[in-house]
Amino acid sequence: MSKYALAFLTGSLLVLIFPPFKFYPLAWIAFIPLFFALTNVGLSKAFNLGLFCGAVQYLGLLYWIVYATVKYGGLSYLSGIFLLVLLVTYLSLYFALFSLFVQSMDKKSWLFPITASAIWVGLEYIRANFLTGFPWELLGYSQYKWLKFIQIADIGGVYLLSFLLMLANATFFQFIYTPKKGILGIVFLLLIMGGVLSYGKREINNLSMLMASQPKIKLAVIQGNIDQSQKWKKAFQERTIEIYEGLTKEAVKRRPEIIIWPETAIPFYFQEPSLYQKRILNLIKQIKIPLLLGSPAYKSKEGTVKYFNRAYLVNFEGKIVSYYDKVHLVPFGEYIPCRRLLSFLPNVVNIIGDFSPGTIKLLSGFRYPLGVLICFEGIFPELSRKLVKQGALLLVNITNDAWFGRTSAPYQHLSMLAIRAVENRRGIARSANTGFSAFIKPTGEIINRSSLFTSGYFCEELPILKERTFYTKHGDILAISCLCVIFIQCFWKLGGLLWKKLKKV
Helix, strand or coil: CCHHHHHHHHHHHHHHCCCCCCCHHHHHCCCHHHHHHCCCCCHHHHHHHHHHHHHHHHHHHHCHHHHHHHHCCCCCHHHHHHHHHHHHHHHHHHHHHHHHHHHHCCCCCCCHHHHHHHHHHHHHHHHHHHHHCCCCCCHHHHHCCCHHHHCCHHHHHHHHHHHHHHHHHHHHHHHHHCHHHHHHHHHHHHHHHHHHHHHHHHHHHHHHHHHHHCCEEEEEEEECCCCCCCCCCHHHHHHHHHHHHHHHHHHHCCCCCEEECCCCCCCCCCCCCCHHHHHHHHHHHHHCCCEEEEEEEEEEECCEEEEEEEEEEECCCCCEEEEEECCCCCECCCECCCCCCCCCCCCCCCCCCCECCCCCCCECCCCCCEEEEEHHHHHCHHHHHHHHHCCCCEEEEEECHHHHCCCCHHHHHHHHHHHHHHHHCCCEEEEECCCCCEEECCCCCEECCCCCCCCEEEEEEEECCCCCCHHHHHCCHHHHHHHHHHHHHHHHHHHHHHHHHHHHC
């Protein structure tokens, strides 16, 4: 098999390990073909192999960007494909850099699995933070269904899961490549995994008992299933309000303590006095249950207008008691990065306007402090962590995944949220316009998940846990340590090259 075929195989396996596919166990061996491809090649070939492997994976994972930008962003297919290729090329560079490091390592050394894992995680951390960050489907997210394994995320976050997966890949490769030296790595890996799974089993049992003894809150999430191509038309506003009114009145029969509507559920500025605003406030007064809802908002100052993607909390008396403006905006969905350079893409901005970021803060005025994550904010570990550190006892994700249609994006989006629950040991309620709406236990178990493109309401009780995890308190210590390994490796290699040149002189 050619080296590019091996790289293609790894890239393909890395598509299959993520939703909607169910082959997540392949994540433990997916990199072995790439490692073999990187043996006995030069730096240039290693870079190209990594770039190719990454392109295969990200084209398979992110193809839905074309669907969203063409159908709802007003782009031509050519422009949509250009954006996808641009993003895929950028993300593939991380694979290329990883391959360069792997090519330069001694694959027979007992340090190889550990160093390779550290470099992979360090690169994931850079990807999650550089240029606003895009940590979509980091390697560790693939295991969201393996509850015993993911419990360790309350110590090291999703990055620890990625580290262990890469450690297994590198160890298995080394065992095949050099069995005599690799056997010690296999023993070491088995001991680690035994400890991880034992920890996971114990945590699940302890949490089950703890959740049974702690206070619970009954929540209702509403899934309006409003057609994205219709929701911003004035003629459809009445129908939208009727749908949410009807579903909310049905949900009241289950006696929830709070009702949650999705991101931008209200297709008008809720902050402005209007007949529709009055109608919603009267509904809340009638049902006497607090409502959390999403709506666009704006602020005028000195002749300029800033727009926000906002979540409002309205108490049972029909008074707006607090709000949260989305902090981490979607590039090419809510704002255009490098606008001047990309002036040829004027229609890609959300049809409401170019949004501005808010600041991290809790929604107060309810029985428990609420931490709200709007749309893809749920894929950023640091946002959930900051909210819990501020005192959030429950996390709420409101989103509108209608942009993605029936592609794989809604499946992927929900799966990553499960790890947020484990990292911080907080229950999560999710309200999505077209699905998936769901509830997530502090163990990461997803329950009462809706179907795509159906309307309805869903009620569930979630426990209120107050203890903070090691990860919540200390954050990405592991990922930052791995980042340091990258710098050490770079200096070591550069120092070696410099020393060779000096010796020749």
